[in-house]
Amino acid sequence: MYIMKYLKPYKWQAISGFIFKLIEAFLELCIPMAVALIIDNGVAVHNTNYITKMAFVIFGLSTVGYASSLVCQYFASLTSQGVGTLMRKDMYRAINRYDYQDLDIIGTPSLITRITNDINQIQLAVAMVIRLCSRSPFLIIGSLIMSFVINWQVALIFVIVAPLIAFSIYFVMSHTAPMYSHIQHILDNVSLITRENLSGVRVIRAFNQQDNEQKRFESTTTKQKEEQIIAGNLSAVLNPATTIIVNFGIIAILYISGFKINAGSMTQGEVISLINYMNQILLSMYVFANVIVILNKASASYKRCADVLSQKPDIVQGINEAPSDYQNLITYDHVSFSYYSGNALTDVSFNILPGQTIGIIGGTGSGKTTLINLIPRFYDVTEGEIRIKDLPIKSYKFKDLRNMIGIVPQQATLFGGTIRENMQWGHPHATDEEIYEALELSQSKEFVDKMTEGLDTYIEQGGKNVSGGQRQRLTIARALVKKPEILILDDSASALDFATDAKLRKALSTLNMTVIIVSQRVSALMHADSIVVLSHGEVVGQGTHDMLMNTCDVYQEIVMSQMEGGQSNEE
Numbered sequence: 001m002y003i004m005k006y007l008k009p010y011k012w013q014a015i016s017g018f019i020f021k022l023i024e025a026f027l028e029l030c031i032p033m034a035v036a037l038i039i040d041n042g043v044a045v046h047n048t049n050y051i052t053k054m055a056f057v058i059f060g061l062s063t064v065g066y067a068s069s070l071v072c073q074y075f076a077s078l079t080s081q082g083v084g085t086l087m088r089k090d091m092y093r094a095i096n097r098y099d100y101q102d103l104d105i106i107g108t109p110s111l112i113t114r115i116t117n118d119i120n121q122i123q124l125a126v127a128m129v130i131r132l133c134s135r136s137p138f139l140i141i142g143s144l145i146m147s148f149v150i151n152w153q154v155a156l157i158f159v160i161v162a163p164l165i166a167f168s169i170y171f172v173m174s175h176t177a178p179m180y181s182h183i184q185h186i187l188d189n190v191s192l193i194t195r196e197n198l199s200g201v202r203v204i205r206a207f208n209q210q211d212n213e214q215k216r217f218e219s220t221t222t223k224q225k226e227e228q229i230i231a232g233n234l235s236a237v238l239n240p241a242t243t244i245i246v247n248f249g250i251i252a253i254l255y256i257s258g259f260k261i262n263a264g265s266m267t268q269g270e271v272i273s274l275i276n277y278m279n280q281i282l283l284s285m286y287v288f289a290n291v292i293v294i295l296n297k298a299s300a301s302y303k304r305c306a307d308v309l310s311q312k313p314d315i316v317q318g319i320n321e322a323p324s325d326y327q328n329l330i331t332y333d334h335v336s337f338s339y340y341s342g343n344a345l346t347d348v349s350f351n352i353l354p355g356q357t358i359g360i361i362g363g364t365g366s367g368k369t370t371l372i373n374l375i376p377r378f379y380d381v382t383e384g385e386i387r388i389k390d391l392p393i394k395s396y397k398f399k400d401l402r403n404m405i406g407i408v409p410q411q412a413t414l415f416g417g418t419i420r421e422n423m424q425w426g427h428p429h430a431t432d433e434e435i436y437e438a439l440e441l442s443q444s445k446e447f448v449d450k451m452t453e454g455l456d457t458y459i460e461q462g463g464k465n466v467s468g469g470q471r472q473r474l475t476i477a478r479a480l481v482k483k484p485e486i487l488i489l490d491d492s493a494s495a496l497d498f499a500t501d502a503k504l505r506k507a508l509s510t511l512n513m514t515v516i517i518v519s520q521r522v523s524a525l526m527h528a529d530s531i532v533v534l535s536h537g538e539v540v541g542q543g544t545h546d547m548l549m550n551t552c553d554v555y556q557e558i559v560m561s562q563m564e565g566g567q568s569n570e571e
C-alpha cells in the first residue's frame, strides 16, 4: 500500500486532525442537550438568568467547536497536501526512469492526468477522511445514544427511521455512483480533446478543421451534459425522499412525546432535542454518503497512480566504464527489435570504426530512428547484441554509455531558458567560447549574433520563439557542446536549406568524431565512409555511394527519385 508510505510522515498531523474533529463532534452533540435545558429550566419557568447563563454555555461550546474544526482543517490540509506532494514527486521520479516502451504504452496525456487530477482526487479524499470520516459516524451513533438517554421508548423511532434514511441514500448513491464515474471518464475525454486541440491549433487552422474539431468537442460535452442531468435528477429525488422520512419520524416523536408530556414523564425541551438529534442523523448520513463517493473516485485515481509507481523499468544499467583499448566503435550483431505493436528491425548487422561517418538511409518507416535509438538504450534489442568499444552496451553504466553519445533527435526540442542554459545541458561548465565554437559548427552563430541579447536570449518552452531551422541548428550545437565521441544526427537537417546543410556537413567533417547521419536525402550522406540502406527493417545494402549505386536497387531507386525531384548533388 503506497498510501501508507506517504501517510507515515504525517501520522501525527492526521491523528491530531482526527482528534480535533471528534472534539468538535462531541461539542455539537452537547448543544441539543443544552437547548433542552434552556427550554425546560429557563423558558418554561421564565428564568432569564438561567437562559443567559446557558446562552453563554452554548456560545462557549460553539466557539471551542469552531476552533477545533479550524485546527482539524489545518492538520487535514497539511496531511493531504503533504501526501499529494510526496506521491507526485515519487511518480515524477518513476516516470523519469520509465523505458520508452512504457511511455509509449501509457501515453503522455494519461501520465499528465495521473500526476495532476488523480493526485488531486487522492488529496481531497485524505482531507475528507480526516475531517468527516470520524465526525459523521460519531454524530450518528452519538445522536442515537443521546436519544436513548433522553427517552428509550421514543428513541425506538430512531431505530426505524435511521436505517430507512440510510437505505434511501444507499439506493440513490448506488445508482448515481456509476453514472458519476462514467461522467468523470467523459470529462477526462474532454480534457484530452482540449489538450490535443490546443497543442495542434496551428495544424487545425491550416487544414480548416475548426468546424470538425468544434463538433467533436461539442458532441463529447453534450454527452457529458445529458448524463449529468440524468444523474442530477436521480440525486434530486434523494432530498425530498429523506426529508419525508425524517418528517414522519418527527411527527411520530411529537405524537408519542405528547402523551408522555401529558403523563409528566417527558419535558418539552427533551422533545426539541430529540428532533434536533433526528436532523443531525440525517445530515451526518448525507455527509458520510458524500465521503464514500469521494473515496470511490479516489480509489480509482489511486489505482492509476499506483500503476505508475509500480511500473519498474526493464532496461537496467550495467557496471562497466568505457575501455581505453578497443577495435570497433559500434557493432550491430544480428540485431532484431519489436515494438509492442510489431517488428521494426530484423537481423541487422554492421560495424562502425572510430572516426567514420556513417549514413543511414531508407524510406519512411524503414526503421532508421529505431536503429539509432537502440544505441543509447532508449529501447533494448529484442534479439542480438549491440557493442560499443567491443563491450555489450548492456554492460555499461547509463551515464558512461550516454556520455559517449551526442544525439540530435528528429524532433528538435529546446527548453525554457537562455540559449546559454540550453547549450550547457550536456556540459554544465561549457564556457562561452566552447558554446560559440559549437554554434559556429552548427551554422547557428550568425543568427545568434543577430539576437540583441546573444547567448542570454530567452528561448521559450519548446523553442517556440525560433524558427524550425534555427531550432534544429541549436539542437545540433547543444549536442556538439558536449563534445561526444559519437554524434548521431537523426534527420536533424531536414528543415535546413541545402546550402546550410552542406556547410554543416563540411564543418562536421573537420571534427574528430564518429558521426552517424540518418537522412532521407542522398545529398546529406553520399560522402559518408559507409552508407547503410534500410528497407522494411532489414539492411538491404551497405557500402560507399559508388558501391551502392552498382549493387543496391533500393539505393538506386532513392537516388533516382531524388534526382528527378532535383534534390541530388546540389553541392
Ligand SMILES: Nc1ncnc2c1ncn2[C@@H]1O[C@H](COP(=O)(O)OP(=O)(O)OP(=O)(O)O)[C@@H](O)[C@H]1O
Pocket (backbone or CB within 6 Å): 104, 339, 340, 341, 342, 343, 344, 362, 363, 364, 365, 366, 367, 368, 369, 370, 371, 410, 520
Ligand atoms: N514508438 C513506437 N511504437 C510503436 N511502433 C513504432 C514506434 N516508433 C516507430 N514505430 C514503428 O516502427 C517502424 C520503424 O519506425 P522508425 O521511426 O524507426 O522509421 P524511420 O525509418 O525512422 O521513419 P521516418 O523516416 O519516417 O522517420 C514503423 O513501422 C513505425 O510505425
